[in-house]
Amino acid sequence: MALISNAILAVLLLTATAVLLPKLTGAVLGLVFRGVGWLIWRRTRSRREYVIARARSEEQESRAPRPKVSTNSLSRNGADDEDWEKVDSLGPGGVQTATSSESSGSAGGNKNRNSDDWDGIIGFFHPFCNAGGGGERVLWEAVRATQKRWPKAICAIYTGDHEVNKATMLEKVENRFNIKLHSPTVVLLYLTTRKYVVSSSYPYMTLLGQSLGSLIVAYDAFTLLVPDVFIDTMGYAFTLALCKWLFPTVPVGAYVHYPTISTDMLASLDDQSGVQGINSGAGKGWKGKIKRRYWQLFARLYGWVGQQIDVVMCNSSWTAAHIRSLWGSGNKDTGSGEGTASSPAVVFPPTAVSELESTIAVDAESEKTRQPVLLYIAQFRPEKNHPLVLRSFARFLQERANNPACAGQPEPRLVLIGSVRHASPDETHIYNLRLLAHELRIRDQTTFLCDAPWPAVLTHLGTASVGVNAMWNEHFGICVVEYQAAGLICVTHDSGGPREDIVIDLGDGATGFRAETEEQFAASFEAALALPEAEKIAMRQRARRSARRFTEEEFSRKWLYQVEKLVSMR
Structure with missing residues (x-):
């Protein structure tokens, strides 16, 4: 009888250990990450104060009285300067919901939650912001919309383009995309670890290599400045998960241009026509089997990472369908069905x-x-x-x-x-x-x-x-x-x-x-x-x-509707 009791006790202990140990391990890791995050936040406080002070100083200089000019010499720049006095708070239907003298409707419909005077820092993770492609047009149009909605907020862009200073960058943005930005509230933070997300650094297991490499780059970004809201606009979902682990109170959002992996990619391994991308037909032989299994495991990891994100935006119906299938379970509710991993918001990219x-x-x-x-x-x-x-x-x-x-x-x-x-x-x-x-x-x-x-x-x-x-x-x-x-x-x-x-x-x-x-x-x-x-x-x-x-206007409306959720969380 005693032997049976001991056996039952042993089984119960093993069961309890199997159930509680993962949770205990998770709790310990959570405390470790939060501790590291607190140390990073403490060490970067002085830089944060400097960034804010410099932005306010540049703002004052930009608003300083200028020599009067004749009416005929007024340029488009003057008109743009006046625009910064106006605040666009646009809901999903394109209706202006507030100005500086009115209460602003939040994403959830509650009044006065999102003030036009919000002066926090929104961090945009975009290591290749000088690339000049469609993804960069989205970034800079998002910055412009954000500036007009929250004129006092600072838009900090984490970039690895060391060869370009802010003045040159903004000039190139205007020349390439015809997007004029308000310089004082744009801050470029230069990363030193961008090489870790370059695909050529990983001749094998490129998807995993770049994703893990993005964690290094994200850590580099946070040691430069911890933002109040963190948004990835380039497709590095792992960086958002790291942010949540280090800084649980910082809301994170993703604008997904392209899923890192998709069911179409897996299907392309069996394609015989040769038209389904660079991996078309690559599923043959033992190497193909290894590649297939590796992609399947990575898809599961990618799906788990996506579930840590607060607000999810996708650039097309095609992207949203794939993200929904990969990230669509276990995600937190932001108060609205649209904009979650289970129901990503489709925010079409801005076009001129x-x-x-x-x-x-x-x-x-x-x-x-x-x-x-x-x-x-x-x-x-x-x-x-x-x-x-x-x-x-x-x-x-x-x-x-x-x-x-x-x-x-x-x-x-x-x-x-x-x-x-x-x-x-x-x-x-x-x-x-x-x-x-x-x-x-x-x-x-x-x-x-x-x-x-x-x-x-x-x-x-x-x-x-x-x-x-x-x-x-x-x-x-x-x-x-x-x-x-x-x-x-x-x-x-x-x-x-x-x-x-x-x-x-x-x-x-x-x-x-x-x-x-x-x-x-x-x-x-x-x-x-x-x-x-x-x-x-x-x-x-x-x-x-x-x-x-x-249109650009349609993008701005939908972008702000989702970002207001992040600001209200803060």
């Missing part, structure tokens, strides 16, 4: 739709100035699949040369515009693209423009006829919206955001073409250029109407 509409005409008269030019605006990186465009264009020209009906018509040209991260693999990539154009015998018909300023981009958008995008599962496709707003006929990859949200029929007809293979792209190029003039104009106008769903 209004400017393009006011600058570029789409009518019978403007059609006479359009040239048979195919335009591809995309960063010069492997995932943008420029080789597919070059090969498709070469095939298109060859088929056109063999078509007697095309004799005597102007020869089509291809223009590739994109940013290049210097001292990076991008430079080698574009060199290889130039070689490919030479090998395909289309060098004379192809133009490469690197780091083109916005005015130059505008010129090409106004004179080209067709806009191209060839990335498989493009998370959204800002350039595609720019094409539509400028009146170009789109030929995009039949996947991701372009298929789900942009190049769609809204009930009044097609707004472009979608393709997957080299043959399909070549055929779509021909079909787009061969449309009768009346149908060309009609399609351009339909596309422009479709693009109005993606």
Whole structure:
């Protein structure tokens, strides 16, 4: 009897240990992380005070009386300065809810929770903020919206771009994106560990390597300054989890451009067509089995990390669907179903739709100035699949040369515009693209423009006829919206955001073409250029109407609605 009692007691002890030990371990680790976070906060208090004092000093200098100028010499800058006296508090429906003299509605509908006078620090984690791509447009438009909503708040950007000071950075932002920011409340905090998130640092297990590397970079960021609200705008979800572990009272938000891993990536391992990204068909053999298992385990880890995030925004329906499937269980409720991991808020990226509409005409008269030019605006990186465009264009020209009906018509040209991260693999990539154009015998018909300023981009958008995008599962496709707003006929990859949200029929007809293979792209190029003039104009106008769903104003409204939740948590 005693033996049975001892056995039962032993089983109970083992069961209790199995249940309580993980919780105890978690509690101890939680205390350790909080202790480290407290030490970081204490050591960075003086820098925080310095950042705030310097921002206030620059603010006073910017508002100091200036020499009077004549009415005729007033510039756009003066108008922008006046804008900073105004506060935009816009809800999801686009209604102004408050000014400095009125109470402001919070995300949950309670009055007076979010004051227009909030003067905290919002940290934006974006180590490559000088890259000049669509993700950077989102960052800087988010900063502009935040500045106008909370004029006294400081927007601190954690960046690894040491070669660019603040004045140069803001000038480049204005030239590239036509976004003018209020300099005093923008602070650049320079990271020294950005190399740990560069993909070339991890020839094997790249996803895990970059994710763990981002923890090092995030720790570097927090030792520079602990913000009141922390937002990742580049896709490093692990940094947000680290923030919650170190600083439980700091609300964290994610703007997800692209899930680090997705079910589409796993499916691409079995793809035999070769069109589903750079890992298409890589699931064969023992290496393929290892890769598959590694991705499955990483997906589980990624899903757990995502559940630590307070507010989740996604740039497209496609991205939101993947994030929902990966992060959608066990996430905390922020008081609203939308904006959680189980129900991410779709906040379409800002596009200069209004400017393009006011600058570029789409009518019978403007059609006479359009040239048979195919335009591809995309960063010069492997995932943008420029080789597919070059090969498709070469095939298109060859088929056109063999078509007697095309004799005597102007020869089509291809223009590739994109940013290049210097001292990076991008430079080698574009060199290889130039070689490919030479090998395909289309060098004379192809133009490469690197780091083109916005005015130059505008010129090409106004004179080209067709806009191209060839990335498989493009998370959204800002350039595609720019094409539509400028009146170009789109030929995009039949996947991701372009298929789900942009190049769609809204009930009044097609707004472009979608393709997957080299043959399909070549055929779509021909079909787009061969449309009768009346149908060309009609399609351009339909596309422009479709693009109005993606304005900068619409982004600002939805962005502020979600960020107000984070501010109210603080």
